[in-house]
Amino acid sequence: MARLPPLLLLPVLSAGGAAERGGSSSAMEELATEQEAEESHRQDSVSLLTFILLLTLTILTIWLFKHRRVRFLHETGLAMIYGLIVGVILRYGTPSTSGRDKPFSCSLEDRPFTTLLVNVSGKFFEYTLKGEISPGKIHNVEQNDMLRKVTFDPEVFFNILLPPIIFHAGYSLKKRHFFRNLGSILAYAFLGTAVSCFIIGNLMYGVVKLMKLVGQLSDKFYYTDCLFFGAIISATDPVTVLAIFNELHADVDLYALLFGESVLNDAVAIVLSSSIVAYQPTGENTHAFDAAAFFKSVGVFLGIFSGSFMMGAVTGVVTALVTKFTKLHCFPLLETALFFLMSWSTFLLAEACGFTGVVAVLFCGITQAHYTYNNLSVESRSRTKQLFEVLHFLAENFIFSYMGLALFTFQKHIFSPVFIIGAFIAIFFGRAAHIYPLSFLLNLGRRHKISWNFQHMMMFSGLRGAMAFALAIRDTATYSHQMMFSTTLLIVFFTVWIVGGGTTPMLSWLNIRVGVDPDQDPPPTNDSFQVLQGDGPDSERRNRTKQESAWLFRLWYSFDHNYLKPILTHSGPPLTTTLPSWCGLIARCLTSPQVYDNQEQLREEDSDFILNDGDLTVTYGDTTITANGSSGPHTATTSLDGRRTKSSSEEALERDLGVADHEITSRGTRLVFPLEDNA
């Protein structure tokens, strides 16, 4: 029943600095409270400083590793190692100071209030509820001050650290490859995660039964707990694998599949775990199957997911509209600030409405990348990317170093060897049941099959990371949850260090192509454009594309291209040509004047030339964002130069190219639909 004493908000926030004045009548008494508050503030600073120094050390070591091209250990793995070391030092190196704040007991008859007024010799003090503590653990509260100081409120992970990570993931989805594989990614993320959750949950229930038989279980462990564990541990996070893919330029389709799946299945895992928590059968027998409760859980899943999706999409759309219809791009600082605030408000809006902020932020990121990004000034594009890149980097490494630390400083670990071994076996089978059958089914529909090698690689890349940890630490109140948390921690360690370290050998063992230039391999014009254009030099590839652009995708694509893009950005065909004629006025208002310019220009130029010459198309695409509508060699030079001189980091360049690709695609295809519609 005990809940982790929540201990520490962001340290700089707590303490509250007490009234900083003496000199009044009861100076001595005030002074004592003041000094205590100051001492607490100082300790908070020290503990936060510990984490910052840890991160600094991690950064310096990462640099050394990158410098020497060491690939067997990723920065997150490194952060964990340093965290472990500091954890050991804190655990065994610091004296177990008993807290000076002797807890006081005082009986209330009713349920606990969130605010408490306490009368101390005539003065009133306000107290706030922190949480419940199980009677047996009361002494923990008094135990080691330093260990308590470095333990963060679990909600910090969910509300502060995860959002930038998830937003960045959404904002940097490689759009072209992502959308081309959309169907498979959605199947992996939704069906796959559900299958994985169910398999792991059931296997773990078997393990728990076994433990009960052997007498290794000392408290309750229900079936819903097992399913919950299945849900949290199904959130994969192949950050290590993806980093190596990026560095080695591994196959882009495989990258898209892995990255897309991992991004979306985080969302699925969060919502799944809340729906499992929401499963509360009525009546006496609270842990038997109850159809009503089950359907309620399914309803909760659908409700939260679609609600969060809507929130994210809506704020993304609003931001796109605002950036389209104002000339904010003349002031990149304002634009960036607006972008940041709007993206943040998604999170708060979703939380305020009872949906899941993290999920909303993900879809907001995707929407921002798809629409708003095109409206931003060149400077804001790089600013927003860089801003979220830094935030993401810091948050991610912080979480991983905290994980290392938590192994030794978390005070309620329950390590059960049977459960841990069972969990490792279960996640192996869960991952296998997730990847192979689904791939088989998908391959029935895909012309461009997901090869065995790719399947093995996906199987191999089922690393667990920040999301599984954040979900597990969120609730460590009961025996079962504490055991899950400890096990999750070990699974993350193992997968990040061992599996992550084996990525490079695995890639070469599976003969997966590396050094692929995403620009050259599938040529920029290889998109649904060719599906409709008919003959081309390489019909095999065309067919493959056709296959992948299934009806769902094509439907979405044409809707997006004909209506959403023209409404939300400066690109696409004018609405006056795509909307029915009776919408004339609205269409004219919503269409950006630059679209007409672009349109005319398009007709003047030789369309074949544009489609064949990638560079010029990029140029053309870039001109759509210049405010004054001027286009031509001047802007082109700027943007190309900007790209050439920009970055010494391969990563940034890589991502840049990804975006440019997408623009080529979306601009290139523009020629097809409007001309057809006009004909």
Added chain:
Amino acid sequence: MARLPPLLLLPVLSAGGAAERGGSSSAMEELATEQEAEESHRQDSVSLLTFILLLTLTILTIWLFKHRRVRFLHETGLAMIYGLIVGVILRYGTPSTSGRDKPFSCSLEDRPFTTLLVNVSGKFFEYTLKGEISPGKIHNVEQNDMLRKVTFDPEVFFNILLPPIIFHAGYSLKKRHFFRNLGSILAYAFLGTAVSCFIIGNLMYGVVKLMKLVGQLSDKFYYTDCLFFGAIISATDPVTVLAIFNELHADVDLYALLFGESVLNDAVAIVLSSSIVAYQPTGENTHAFDAAAFFKSVGVFLGIFSGSFMMGAVTGVVTALVTKFTKLHCFPLLETALFFLMSWSTFLLAEACGFTGVVAVLFCGITQAHYTYNNLSVESRSRTKQLFEVLHFLAENFIFSYMGLALFTFQKHIFSPVFIIGAFIAIFFGRAAHIYPLSFLLNLGRRHKISWNFQHMMMFSGLRGAMAFALAIRDTATYSHQMMFSTTLLIVFFTVWIVGGGTTPMLSWLNIRVGVDPDQDPPPTNDSFQVLQGDGPDSERRNRTKQESAWLFRLWYSFDHNYLKPILTHSGPPLTTTLPSWCGLIARCLTSPQVYDNQEQLREEDSDFILNDGDLTVTYGDTTITANGSSGPHTATTSLDGRRTKSSSEEALERDLGVADHEITSRGTRLVFPLEDNA
């Protein structure tokens, strides 16, 4: 005695999300607590959302204003207006819901504990101390939930919002003009603020005496309180004026004087206010003059100030060394993250050691700009600038909109007309006593006099802003402090709206030059170089420079140039030439190999040519940061192009040029010292 119920940490942090599981034995009871926590979390999200929407609205309106070149109202003024409107709505528009959390009283015999364990029908709950509440105000706690939700813990301002603002100020000090006027700036900041504090404190003591006579004072108001008010209200913040200066390209020396003074006097005001608080005479008569306590206060001032200064300088130097001796600049993301972490750790380090984090952050910013900046890659330079620019922008506008809100939502305002009028008169005289006599004294020493017009403009620019507000809201426990807070709020409103709005007319009325190109006016080679070089075309300007580069400055300059720059950056003369010969080994280790390259190159080229041609010198300066030591036309083109294509925002460009100037200067002068030393 009552302290503001601290109410709200960053909302997303509070709430704590309660254990998210039902299904256990006492499900119903848990559910109730859970729902309450969820409700509280939702309200927190709503209140933070309110602020974000406010900021969004502000940004959009700022854009409109900038777009239409409206200059009578600055963005901060606008943020305050919107804050006021929302404050009125919250105050009078929302129902005064009495909090559901009925406070409970429970008597303790001893002084209050910071942690409280409460026994509720057999379960234990942990509570933490929030602060004292005066018996009369207990009902406030129950009052309006919404008003409480939008009231932040005052420490948030000091620990979260001020640091990025102050760091950005330090990081963007226009170095050339700043150092040229260093003596005057230091005089204004230290002497001036002290004088202003003393004058205002004494005048206010007169006002308080008067109020006591008239019977308008209902509680105690000591002389130290008056001095405290003098300290907090002496922190000027001419953000509005400086923005207009920047936009109109007003005189750079005046800009440097105003900006430098306002940045440094914030630090002085903080430390001054803490030293006044530390003034606690012993014995019975606690409010008479006590020499021991006075000297202790002076000691506190010196201790805190120098300690914070050291902390800031040390972390800056460490960052410079790390960025110099690693090749982090190949990975701009790592570099930026490191820069961010190190700068943040200054704050924590200072707080952990009992110094003032905000002050440390300021000097860290200055050090980073002076040394570390030169070691960063081109990308990191713009990244760090932009990162802190965005943070600064958001934090500043947040504070100002909060100020608007606080006028109506803060529940313990005490508006005393006599005190307010007295305060306005006092700050007028305080500012006058600060500017005119000091300028007179400084003009005795300065060849390039501070003209009457400049003095009037400085007098006029004594706006109060974020710092005065943060200092005032930090402690609103007593009657006197509440009155000071309300008065400070009004002074900020008045100065930002009325004085800020009058800047443009004032500038033209005082005939202060605008449209000055900082590059052209004092030519790049105009520095101490000429002091030693003898003849030049414009001897008047040379003399002026000579005058300003007084012995203190020259001493510092040559030390900085000969030892610090070569140790901490890739520029400057090799240490092997500046250090005595017995330090040979150390000198060789510390000197960057690139310095020798630069040195040789320098000798090969025609030094006159370099000194006369500003652009080439910039080019040359920039090559020192390329990792591989390669220099020449390639890099030159990059950096120049980068600057040309970079920015559509005038501000960014302006600041950029400022930095470039500085490089020209420091590189240009390099020719002088080492050649002399070598001779």
